[in-house]
Amino acid sequence: MTGRRRWSTEEILDTAAELLRTSDAESFSVRKLAAALGTDSSSLYRHFRNKTELLRAVADRILLAAMDDYRPEGDWKQRVTATALRLREAFGQHPQLAAIWGRYASGGTGSRLVMEEILQALRAAGLPDAQIPSRYHRIVILLAALIAADAGIDTLTPVEYEQGMEQFRVAVLGADPDRYPALAHFAREIRPLGVDRRAAFEEILAAHLAQIEAAIP
Template identity: 50%
Template sequence: MDTAVELLSGSEGDELFSMRKLASELGTDSSSLYRHFRNRTELMLAIVDRVLVQAMHGYRRQGPWRARLVDLTLRSWDAYAALPQLAKDPSHYPGSGPGSQLVIEETLQALSDARVPEELIPEWYHRLMTLSVSLISTHAARQSSGPSEQKRRLEAFRVITLGADPADYPALAHYARRIEPVGFTRESFLAAVELVLDAVPARQERS
């Protein structure tokens, strides 16, 4: 798993990561890997779970519910930020082991400790996870593209913003030099998470 993570982090796209490439790095052939993983998808699920286990290392269920949820989401962000190829579409690889179980368990426990009505906890769990996965995927897709592609995207964005006619697009023309293409920093990711947490129907003190 450690070798798989290293290979994936160094690749230019997870489509370049293969059972054959991993086997070669390990000094064996791919048939030996198939004794442990039935296919590439099963291997990717195991890698995701390995990443989540590492991300949750040292986590303790202590402190206010909100701080714990922020900690959980930032741990996921940081883990996938180091592996943008894996994070480009994590919905394809949701994980299938103790790492995934731990993240789900702690998210549900935090919502329960917030005294969110029991019937609403699954719904709010889904909202938090959907937001996190979506933003992490967006960031990863941008980071995993090459410098030339990123430059082309930025240039195209500048054309439609800086070139906007104030008569037709007054707000766009006004803010053109201060807005950026879609993408997220750790700070903007946290700000989006905080907005959702503000809406959580908690009955427990937020402080």
């Protein structure tokens, strides 16, 4: 009798990432993953204790891919920006995993590489050591929020996106000037959330880094 195939950790994570391309963390389950692999859930629990640990491992692989072949270049702001753009690009290819990263913090190799580079960059900026952990924390919160917002738009179907655009036009261009005078005044200049996201991402990050720079002794 042929024994059941044993899947490697990497094969399990590959399949999990593929399933998460078309579903979110709530609908994803170890049972569904086991079915996709043609095995039972108990065999997967030899690799991961629970669903949360599995999701953390999948998200960490995105961080690891983002930092692959990375070499620090430029000043501290350029280093933080380069790291941030790598994360944005990596999660842009796996938008369903962006929210998972923000929700299920990873402690794997990919996470350590990101943490190390941002912490080293902040040290290179000349910040006192006492300030670096809190500055690091705020940078990561900002990046997680911006990347998750990007991903939320990227996961929309073309039909859903067009419906959202239509609702935006009705809400903004059709605003009653008596009730919403400021909105009516700026209506033709207000842009939908999904427009020009890369420039907005870089501008918001640059403004935050400028704030840090102003606090350097």
